[in-house]
Amino acid sequence: MIEFKDFVFYVLSLVLISSGLSVITSRNPVTAALSLVLAFFNAAGIWLLLQAEFLAIVLVLVYVGAVMVLFLFVVMMLDINLDKLREGFWDYLPMAGFIGLLMMVEMVMVLKTKPFNLAPITESISNTSNTEMIGNTLYSNYVLPFELASVVLLIAIVSAIALTLRDRKDSKKTNPADQVAVKRQDRVRIVRMKSEEKYIKSKAKKRT
């Protein structure tokens, strides 16, 4: 008799694998992105089964909520010519397949040798939730890498702005300081000139 937990696991994994396959096989990039979202949901479900609720929530919030939505926007906005992307697929297939197969055989040969002898995960270490546990470790043992991660994010912001922000040539922005500091000479040009006698004379002639 199969347990309920096992049953849920098999359902989640089946959907995960099939959605993963459809990510790489579907012709439409939007379908592929949506399949990836489905795959993330199922992976989050498997993590929930392992009692890693924090990871599950983060996966849904960060990947499904933010990254994939962004990705979908990009895919929809860019007009990607799929036929051009697929050009030469069959030409490269033998070589790529050969290398892929070679790598797979090597990996299997290595990984088959022996399972990692990690210490078994003790069931329910304490009553605290694992969100709290992760928080505690993150801010004590791992505080230095954690802070450095924030610096990495800061660099990402700085360099994104440094690389993309530029003054547009057609922008109509004004500088208030310049506006206040403006003088009469900048706006009005006073020209000293003689009154045009010829003109006045000709007008006078016409009247007479």
Place this chain on the structure above:
Amino acid sequence: MNSFIQSDLSLILPEIFVLSMAMIVLMTDLFIKPSMRWIIFALSQFALLGGAYLTGQHFNHETEFAFSNMFVRDGLADLLKMMSYLGTSLIFFYSRSYMNDRNLYHGEYFSLVLFALLGMMIMISSHNMLLVYMGLELLSLCLYSLTALDRDNQKATESAIKYFVLGALASGLLLYGMSMIYGATSSLDLNVISIALLNHPTDHAILVLGLVFVVAGLAFKLGAVPFQMWVPDVYEGSPSSIAILISSVPKLAAFAITVRILGDGLQSMMADWKQMILIMAVLSIGIGNVIAIAQTNIKRMYAYSTISHIGFTLFGFMSGTLNGYASSLFYVVSYMFMTLVSFAVLMMMSRKNFECETLEDFKGLNKRNPWYAFLMLITMLSMAGIPPTIGFYAKFMVLQAAFDAGFANFVVYAVMMALVGMFYYMRIVKLMYFDEPKLKNKLDVSIDMQWILSANASALLIIGLMPHSFMDATAQAIALSLH
């Protein structure tokens, strides 16, 4: 679960100082006029000076750990950090007028370089794979964006994309290798890993798999063959003031993590990584020196010369003895000073709207300015490894260490390749002294750059004449850090 304490914070004071100064530079730039940019320059130099002061306070103290053994402060870390401050400071001086001419002299440049320095300091001091990776990402991200800083330059953008894609791939390889080693030893701490490897060396296949990926990742960051493809393109594409940074100081940090991971953490797998390092060293020296001959673009030539120098550095490293590590350290530090001068001369000869990057541009430099031709002569002699320059002793020590470790055949090969390399260094000397100048204009160089460049180049000669104190310093740093 032990939380960090005050003594942990006092150990990373230099890092905290450099980080704060980088942020201050970033903010100050927003509030000052373009004509007041010298303030930023001064602040950046102050950051380096303060970092050097804070590092120097504990110089050659006993080894201390902080943040649950993640962070280490020892002789190697102190020495390499001091050299990094010095190198970065020289880069700021050299690139000043070059960046000004190209309208790139902004606060972002300075703060990104300082952030990159922070990443290097973390790499130099890390004793945990996680921290190695954080430092590496910190450094690499800064370098990618610095390469593309001249954003209207198509070549720079192209090389930045190449650098970014390949660099991300290499980071992935490194991480994958680390995860395999973590799987086999259930720790990321280098001390724990080395003890675990000594106690039960059973999962050998998995460890070797991890090792292969770690070595590949490190080789990419060092720029050793067969992971050298990015080096010439990035050097050629990026502005000289960024290429000087990529080629010099980060090599120190990459060397530090190589020593810490391979020489310390995976010490008991030396038999495995020795062969990999040997192959990379032999290929780097050969390919670097031979292909450099065919280059007409001087930055590409420097790139292949870098590859061959990295090959020599690995030559000392592969002997696997403390003496070998010390000679590699000596080599990589002296290489940094040589490459700084070689790029500084390029920047000095460039002007607004003119980029000095072909061999032709060096023609008749002696007639235009004999002093700079002489400085370049010293540098080229040093790179080729001719006595009495520092480059000779660096090559000599590295080859001696390899000879002592029983690689006599490969030492002969390396010497022959150094002779091949002599050709393209001497070609520049020939162009400078025996050809008629093509460009007739006077070299317009600021007074501070003149003095600093002269000091840097003559240091190559002076340390070459009396290398012993410097050699002792490197030997002592290695002896203090690795037991």
